[in-house]
Amino acid sequence: MSDLLAAIEKFAKDLSPKANVFYPGSAGYETSVTSYYWVSSKQNPLAVFQPAVAQDITKFFNLLAGYQQLLFAIKGGGHIAPPGFSSTAGLLVDMTLFQQVNYNTETQTVDIGPGRLWQDVYKILPLDRTVAGASSCPGVGVAGFNLGGGYSNKTNQFGLAIDNIQSIDVVVPSGEVLTVSGTSNEDLFWALKGGGNNFGIVTNWTMITQPQGPIYSQTYHYTLDKSAKVVDAIINYSTNVDLLSNIETYWEWTVDNGELAAIISAECFYDSRTPPTEVFQEFKAIPHKTPTPAFDSWLDRMAALPGNRQSHRLGWGAEAADDLPPFRGRFSCVMLSGFKKELIEETLAVFLELSRDFISHGGVQMYPDFWPFNPSLFNNSKDCAWPHVKGSPNTPLVLNFKWQGEDNDAYWLPMIEKITSRLRRSAITLGCAVAGAPVYYNLAMEDVTVTDIYQGNLDRLLSIRQRWDSTKVMDRTGGFRI
Ligand SMILES: Cc1cc2nc3c(=O)[nH]c(=O)nc-3n(C[C@H](O)[C@H](O)[C@H](O)COP(=O)(O)OP(=O)(O)OC[C@H]3O[C@@H](n4cnc5c(N)ncnc54)[C@H](O)[C@@H]3O)c2cc1C
Numbered sequence: 001m002s003d004l005l006a007a008i009e010k011f012a013k014d015l016s017p018k019a020n021v022f023y024p025g026s027a028g029y030e031t032s033v034t035s036y037y038w039v040s041s042k043q044n045p046l047a048v049f050q051p052a053v054a055q056d057i058t059k060f061f062n063l064l065a066g067y068q069q070l071l072f073a074i075k076g077g078g079h080i081a082p083p084g085f086s087s088t089a090g091l092l093v094d095m096t097l098f099q100q101v102n103y104n105t106e107t108q109t110v111d112i113g114p115g116r117l118w119q120d121v122y123k124i125l126p127l128d129r130t131v132a133g134a135s136s137c138p139g140v141g142v143a144g145f146n147l148g149g150g151y152s153n154k155t156n157q158f159g160l161a162i163d164n165i166q167s168i169d170v171v172v173p174s175g176e177v178l179t180v181s182g183t184s185n186e187d188l189f190w191a192l193k194g195g196g197n198n199f200g201i202v203t204n205w206t207m208i209t210q211p212q213g214p215i216y217s218q219t220y221h222y223t224l225d226k227s228a229k230v231v232d233a234i235i236n237y238s239t240n241v242d243l244l245s246n247i248e249t250y251w252e253w254t255v256d257n258g259e260l261a262a263i264i265s266a267e268c269f270y271d272s273r274t275p276p277t278e279v280f281q282e283f284k285a286i287p288h289k290t291p292t293p294a295f296d297s298w299l300d301r302m303a304a305l306p307g308n309r310q311s312h313r314l315g316w317g318a319e320a321a322d323d324l325p326p327f328r329g330r331f332s333c334v335m336l337s338g339f340k341k342e343l344i345e346e347t348l349a350v351f352l353e354l355s356r357d358f359i360s361h362g363g364v365q366m367y368p369d370f371w372p373f374n375p376s377l378f379n380n381s382k383d384c385a386w387p388h389v390k391g392s393p394n395t396p397l398v399l400n401f402k403w404q405g406e407d408n409d410a411y412w413l414p415m416i417e418k419i420t421s422r423l424r425r426s427a428i429t430l431g432c433a434v435a436g437a438p439v440y441y442n443l444a445m446e447d448v449t450v451t452d453i454y455q456g457n458l459d460r461l462l463s464i465r466q467r468w469d470s471t472k473v474m475d476r477t478g479g480f481r482i
Contacts, residue, residue: 004067008047008091011063018052018097032094036078036087037139038402040328040409043084045073045092052097054203058175060093064473071476074197076114077141081330082446084478086144095143098203103129109166112205114143122298130212130298132158136269146205147196148442149386151396153246153269156374158210159381160388162193169204173473177203191464194386196441198465198474198482214296216270218280221289224262227251231344233266233282238339238372242279244271251348252367253355254324260358263289327364328403330413332420333396333443336432339372343423343432347397350419362408369398387438387457396440397423417447441480450482458482 012021022028024044032048051057064070071090080086098113101124110131112121118135121142125131132154135145150161158164167181168189180189191199222230234249246269253262268280273296295301336343347368354366375393388394399420403412427433439452454461461482465474475481 004070005046007063007067011059012049014059015051015056016053019056020048020050020052020097022048022050032075032092032096033087038081038083038329039326040083040330040406041078041081041085041087043087043089045088046090048092048094050094050097054169054171054177057093057171057201057203058177060091060201061171061173061175061473064173064476065471073477074143074201076143077117077139077145079140080144080148080442082478085446086478088478090476093201095201095203100204101125103209108209109206110209112142112207114141114202114204116142118142118145125209127297127299128212129209130154131161131164131207132210133161133164133207135161136298136301142205143202144442146207147192147194147202149194149388149440150442151371151373151440154210154271155377156241156243156246157271159378160384160386161207162384162386163380163382164208165193165205166208167206168192168202170200170202172200173469173471187464188468190383191385191461191468193382193384194441195461195464195482197477197479198461199468200474212298213271214273215298215301216273216275216294216296217268217301218294219265219267220283220286222264222266222286223289224251224264226264226286226288227348229286230264230266230283231341231348233286234344234370234372235339235341236282237279241372241374242270242276243374243376245269245275245279246373247280247283248369248371250367250369251351252365253351253358253363254365255359255363258359260355260363262355324364324402325404328406328409328412329364329401330416330445331443332399332401332416332445333440334399334420334423334427334433335394335437335439336397336427337393337395337434337437338375338432339370340430340432343397343427343430344370346426347423350423354415354419361411362403362405364402364404366401367399369400371395371398385454385457385461386441387455392434392437394434394437396443397427398443399423413445416445420445444480448480450480453480454482 029048071088073086073088074093075086095114098115100111100113101121102111119138133150136153146161169179171177249266251264266283373395378388379390381388428435438455439448441453465482
């Protein structure tokens with residue numbers, strides 16, 4: 001070990017002037033290892049390496065070549081849920097210093113660094129442009145979002161984030177620094193669009209932007225006794241989704257001062273200031289709490305939406321608070337081709353049952369998030385590693401669980417797997433899902449396999465991996481390993 005530490009110290013001295021290597025006990029180390037969305041992601045690495053230029057990463061791959069036992073992780077926004085996917089007991093590669101957000105007025109594309117969160121990108125882009133596939137949720141990193149897929153408010157119009165990438169700068173395990181695109185190293189470009197962290201370390205995405213005018217955004221909050229009406233509203237909306245609209249509806253249980261609070265919220269978005277009346281009418285007509293203020297710009301909306309949903313507070317007119325206690329947790333998802341009332345009702349019954357023992361199992365917050373898209377959402381999709389093709393709608397029913405106490409992992413982890421498989425089976429039986437539909441990388445539990453995720457694209461990915469990482473360097477980092 002002292003040999004390895006000495007090698008890391010030597011490596012640190014050889015880096016570009018702005019790069020950092022932080023050791024335990026330093027402020028830089030603490031900031032990096034604690035900035036994860038989920039406490040369960042945190043580990044104590046040997047050191048934190050912050051590259052400043054691509055050549056620093058080349059040197060890092062050289063270090064790895066000399067120390068076969070050295071594990072590592074790559075961290076962008078730190079939001080992925082399974083522990084070890086962007087955290088490690090080895091060397092943590094923290095991409096914070098790749099902060100570029102450079103808009104090119106001629107090409108109308110934007111270069112974005114993996115150290116950025118989506119909320120920063122909106123602040124820097126001209127107000128009349130946007131990256132159509134970007135996350136609207138505060139805190140989410142550009143890096144993981146772009147490597148896994150990226151569902152957004154504008155997916156009905158412009159597909160996933162990976163459909164809006166023009167080129168990618170990446171350092172591959174050989175140490176080579178490459179720019180890959182539809183005309184240069186096309187196989188690697190294809191693989192990096194949904195292939196996760198299997199092929200190297202990305203230092204830049206060049207993304208297509210679209211014109212952005214004023215928007216409509218308003219969230220309605222309902223008490224649980226309105227459940228049946230809200231379920232009907234979701235079903236009616238899902239049968240005819242206006243392409244400019246987006247509604248996410250979630251039933252959220254949160255523990256606040258030892259008490260369980262539950263509320264339903266419908267986040268209504270329209271990509272124009274004045275939506276046609278009928279789009280949100282049914283949601284508006286259900287008696288609701290004072291809605292959160294309406295926003296007409298992306299920026300204001302992003303500034304106001306809490307990173308952790310805390311709708312029970314918002315619904316009562318309190319300020320947008322982002323103050324859940326630190327939590328462990330997971331996302332899980334059931335991939336759907338459509339919605340039926342029975343599936344929503346079964347999902348709610350499962351959560352209601354869970355809510356009974358929620359507090360005694362350290363529960364902090366949980367919600368199922370129903371997110372219908374138009375079946376045409378993949379009509380303009382590009383060919384990518386993560387299969388999403390015209391005529392095969394496939395969207396996540398998002399299941400979110402947060403709790404405290406490592407001891408409670410033993411209750412929650414098998415429970416989430418059990419619930420997910422049960423709902424997946426029901427969705428197939430009800431005709432809301434297709435068996436073998438690709439599971440979404442970014443919202444999957446760690447029990448999901450790469451076959452589940454990549455399906456028919458797996459063989460091609462394996463051969464691309466063999467070409468670019470024949471010595472399996474990327475096996476030393478966590479993630480869904482191809
Ligand atoms: C509150 C919240 C809201 C969300 N909302 C959405 C949503 O609306 N739509 C959606 O599609 N998803 C959503 N997600 C899921 C989100 O897309 C994933 O969690 C995503 O991985 C986050 O990216 P990150 O950079 O923050 O994560 P990180 O944890 O930093 O990274 C995720 C993965 O990418 C790898 N990685 C990071 N940087 C690099 C790099 N430079 N090169 C190579 N590999 C790298 C990491 O090793 C890790 O495996 C949400 C998640 C949360 C917690």
